[in-house]
Amino acid sequence: MSFYLKTIIGWLLFNSRLYRFFYRGRAVITLFHRIDDDRSQDSLCCSQRDFRRFCKFFKRYFKVVSLSELLDKIERGEDISRHLVITFDDGYRDNATLAAPILKECGLPACFFVSSGFLDTGMNAPWDTERGIRSEWMDWDQVRALARDGFEIGAHTINHIDLGQVTGEAARREIVESKRRLEEVLETRIDLFSYPFGGVEQCAESNRLEVQRAGFRCCASAYGGLVSAGEDPFRLQRMPINTTWHQTPYQFGLELIDSRQPRFVRRPAAQPAEARTTV
């Protein structure tokens, strides 16, 4: 089915309010990476225009809450029907300069998961190097400003390691130190964690336990779809939004209903760069 047809069906589904039936008792945690008008055809990027369209769609049809608020409700067994959380991974500079102003304009909360070792550096991420893109990271002042503005900051390890491959002391250090460093700089408790690459096999069970032991309250993936009541916060699914695929919010809203299987997973080492959707 073409995205055009899906958009029409999605529009009908949402405007007839029928979507409320499918989203009953279910929430969604969305995942973005970069906002970049010059690379809107890149799987990790989203233009400002598209991001604003998605934000307005979220605001119109969902109850947009912070990740902590959703976790509170899951823990208390409260209704999470049509709740939606906006998250960003990695710590790209445009998160502060482009995404945050749009979120503020729309009055929406969000969580920014950052790999602390990237911040304030000119380091190029391997997946950006492969695609001939320069990585531009936030500096610490920008992360502080996001936190001051009420956005949540979460940990995403220090060096964006694959927690499906790295285990033991090396993994523990990445998990524990990423929390400690963020807490030291931001002078606040950091208890949200998303694992790098985010595929099914990219978090070993031993590392999931390490995340729990380190004092985090969740371990978020980068695959899946809807979150149901009674969800294990340490197996939290998120839905990456790839605007080369999700060309309209209504298409996204329609496809989300049928996205309970982890079909968006991409293994970084085994897939060509252009096929990758999550980091």
Ligand SMILES: [Zn+2]
């Ligand atoms: Zn990442």
